[in-house]
Amino acid sequence: MLILECPCCGVAGEETEFAGGGEAHLKRFGPGSSDDEFHTYLFAKENPKGVHFERWRHANGCGKWFLAARNTMTLEVYGTYSAQTTEPPQKIKDKISAKVPGWSWREFS
Template sequence: MLMLECPYCGVLADETELAPGGEAHLTRHGPGSSDDDFQDYLFTRENPRGVHFERWRHAHGCGKWFHAARNTVTLEVYGTYPAQTTEPPKEVCAKITGAAPGWTWRLFG
């Protein structure tokens, strides 16, 4: 079972207390954007095998959104952090690098 710690209230919650919100760190495009940018925002996702960054909501707790870094193959959780963060914290990246040598953070479009 997937267990994530809410970075706001500190509760270690299982996935039944949480609501998934899709891929994290997307560039959101709205009114005034090009059709191609808006199409990419709606439909283009990474869906990697391995390290992945996701949005989660502590639905049956504090109700706040947060990001989680985890491995989609092993379900290992590298860390959670506030949703307002534009890129993963250095300590989360260091933990990922220790578990998956050669991994590098890349900017999402």
């Protein structure tokens, strides 16, 4: 079971207190986007074995969205951070790099 900490209100809880919202850091396309861009946004998701970045909502708490970095194989949570950021804080990247040799941040398009 995942234990997540909401960075907005500071409450830590089991994953059942939160609602998953899919992959984080995706570029969202609005009106005027091409069919290919919209198709990619909807259907071309990463499903990595290892480090993954996700959106979560504190459904049974403050109700706010946040982002989490975790390992899909070990269920280790590297950290949570504000949903208003375009990439994880450096301390989370450093924690991942220390535990997963050879890992690097991929740029999202």
